[in-house]
Amino acid sequence: MSNRAPVFHAETLTKRFGTLRAVDDVTMAIDRGEIYGLVGPSGSGKTTLIRMLCGLAVPTVGAAELLGSSMPSERRVVEHRFGYMPQERAIYRDLSVAENLLFFGQIYGMLRSRIIERTRDLLDLMKLSDRAKQRTDKLSGGEKQRLSLACALLHEPEALLLDEPTIGLDPALRREFWDHFHELNDNGRTILLSTHYLNEAEWCDRVGLMQLGRLIAEGTPDALKAMASARSGQERPDMEEVFLILTREGVAGGVS
Amino acid sequence: MKLYRIAAVTERVLRQLWHDRRVLVFMLMLPAIAMLLFGYSFSGDITDVRIAFIDEDNTDLTESILESLQDAEAFKVTVLDSVNDPQHLLLSEHYQAVIRLPDKFTSLYYAHFAMGVATSAQGTVDLTLDESDPQIAATIRMGLADAMMDLGEGGPVDIETRELYGVEVRFIDSFAPAIMGFVVSLLSIVLTLLSIVREKVDGTFSRVWVSPVRRAEFILGYVIAFGLIALVQSLVVLTIGKTVFDIVINGSIFWAFGCTILFAVGSVGLGTLLSALAQTESQAIIFFPLVILPSVLLSGMMWPVQAIPRLLRPLTYLVPVTYSNRLLRAVMVKGLAPWQEPVGFIGVLVFVVLTIALSSVVLRQSAGERE
Numbered sequence: 001m002s003n004r005a006p007v008f009h010a011e012t013l014t015k016r017f018g019t020l021r022a023v024d025d026v027t028m029a030i031d032r033g034e035i036y037g038l039v040g041p042s043g044s045g046k047t048t049l050i051r052m053l054c055g056l057a058v059p060t061v062g063a064a065e066l067l068g069s070s071m072p073s074e075r076r077v078v079e080h081r082f083g084y085m086p087q088e089r090a091i092y093r094d095l096s097v098a099e100n101l102l103f104f105g106q107i108y109g110m111l112r113s114r115i116i117e118r119t120r121d122l123l124d125l126m127k128l129s130d131r132a133k134q135r136t137d138k139l140s141g142g143e144k145q146r147l148s149l150a151c152a153l154l155h156e157p158e159a160l161l162l163d164e165p166t167i168g169l170d171p172a173l174r175r176e177f178w179d180h181f182h183e184l185n186d187n188g189r190t191i192l193l194s195t196h197y198l199n200e201a202e203w204c205d206r207v208g209l210m211q212l213g214r215l216i217a218e219g220t221p222d223a224l225k226a227m228a229s230a231r232s233g234q235e236r237p238d239m240e241e242v243f244l245i246l247t248r249e250g251v252a253g254g255v256s
Numbered sequence: 257m258k259l260y261r262i263a264a265v266t267e268r269v270l271r272q273l274w275h276d277r278r279v280l281v282f283m284l285m286l287p288a289i290a291m292l293l294f295g296y297s298f299s300g301d302i303t304d305v306r307i308a309f310i311d312e313d314n315t316d317l318t319e320s321i322l323e324s325l326q327d328a329e330a331f332k333v334t335v336l337d338s339v340n341d342p343q344h345l346l347l348s349e350h351y352q353a354v355i356r357l358p359d360k361f362t363s364l365y366y367a368h369f370a371m372g373v374a375t376s377a378q379g380t381v382d383l384t385l386d387e388s389d390p391q392i393a394a395t396i397r398m399g400l401a402d403a404m405m406d407l408g409e410g411g412p413v414d415i416e417t418r419e420l421y422g423v424e425v426r427f428i429d430s431f432a433p434a435i436m437g438f439v440v441s442l443l444s445i446v447l448t449l450l451s452i453v454r455e456k457v458d459g460t461f462s463r464v465w466v467s468p469v470r471r472a473e474f475i476l477g478y479v480i481a482f483g484l485i486a487l488v489q490s491l492v493v494l495t496i497g498k499t500v501f502d503i504v505i506n507g508s509i510f511w512a513f514g515c516t517i518l519f520a521v522g523s524v525g526l527g528t529l530l531s532a533l534a535q536t537e538s539q540a541i542i543f544f545p546l547v548i549l550p551s552v553l554l555s556g557m558m559w560p561v562q563a564i565p566r567l568l569r570p571l572t573y574l575v576p577v578t579y580s581n582r583l584l585r586a587v588m589v590k591g592l593a594p595w596q597e598p599v600g601f602i603g604v605l606v607f608v609v610l611t612i613a614l615s616s617v618v619l620r621q622s623a624g625e626r627e
Contacts, residue, residue: 051462054466055466056462056465056466075466076468079466079467079468080468082466084462084463084466086459086462086463087459088457088458088459088462089458089459090458090459090460090462090463091458091460092268092272092458092460093454093458094272094275094276095268095271095272095275096275099268099271103264103267103268104463104467106260106261106263106264106267107261107264107265107464107467107468107469108467108468109258109260109261109468135275151463152463
């Protein structure tokens, strides 16, 4: 469990549901301090990969490791050290904003005074301070998502797994979320997130392209652009074009 | 296992219910409504049965038979003059029975006993009875038999009665324990089921699953929350039972609450089990009649298990409420300790252990294999 172990590590990780290979032979390692974006269409296996890395799904083949601990068998060792934001907003609709945070703080064993302090800071950060007593089913979509992120950050985890954190947000709010991500990253957090907004890939340190359960290409945004450019001969492709070129050729080319 | 995490789950469940006022009101109203509705409509005391009484003998003896019938709460007795056709009264005047004491009834009655030996001399009561409603017909037969027995001195047989488990237990007295078990279990099952299915749909279950909360802590949190609610509901049932229906409680209130809470624990387990079979809230609702119908029809709540056809009777032993009925009735009506009703007590214990153990297993599956 040394600090030099990758924060997230997948080794020939495979998950089958019946005959469907939701995640197919994925090997990847994400180091401390990175923002890593899983990019791909819905159904490409991003969610299942994240669920295996945080111990929610059991791998069919291969190994998933989080902060050096094998998941899900050793998840108790690291359970306090990571935060998870599921794709569903995963907040209690019949509790208030503050009560949601109170509950998630309590189950992590935080002192009530500390929870109150963190709640104040996070609601401030997420611009939800005036909503603290509001029931969450009265919140707008964006507000729910900000609360959901706050719930994942509450216990100050060093590793974050965020499943489609910006889905359904307007462009301005998505920018705001990314400002939060970079700020968290500057404070030493490692972030693994998934998105199907291709332009968001630009803002990651490293990007993994997923298609049909396979990790078909991986690298910095610039490296992926160069790769696409070399393949297609197209000058300065944007991320959308990169994705189209690499997914077209990825399976045939066998890049991983 | 950490107490603060169990407490966190309990606090959260209670807060959720507190916010959902409709559910909260429903939770407190249901036992009240059930008690009032069932208590009044199923009180079992048949009243206002119209009876025509024709006395052709007119003696002190026949007079005392009439008085007995008039004293019975079930009957509204109308005294009529002699008629030729009693059936006609049933049809046109809508009497449910015509009781005719013919001329010489009294002298024949006494003659029968005066001889000291068997004799064919016998007083005859002429009863014309509407059999279309067997329950009413039975009430009339019983009322008439009671009236004959009331003749006392010189009557044919004297029945010496020793009443066990309380004098004159009415339907409502033995119904209150049943409704307590039924309502508490119904609400615990339904609310646990809905709550956990909602956690799965909303994804909060995933968040809790990756947190330090253990399965046992999660289940215990729910159990404690609904145990507390069961206590409040039992209080509602008992308060209404006591104030409105003046029910007789022969046993200890302590055991009554204890057994109700124990049963609520099993019901939370059953709700958790069922939650594994539903992916959405609308699927969960399908289970409601599946829980309610057998509980009402096969548990011995409304009518004794002995009144259920032999073929179906084994099924009653699969219905948890059957055991809670036996247990709570033993504790509240008979005034026994739980272990003195072993079938009910062990039945409820097995129910609790089985559902809680199995629900722990299904929770693992609910968390893991989903996409």
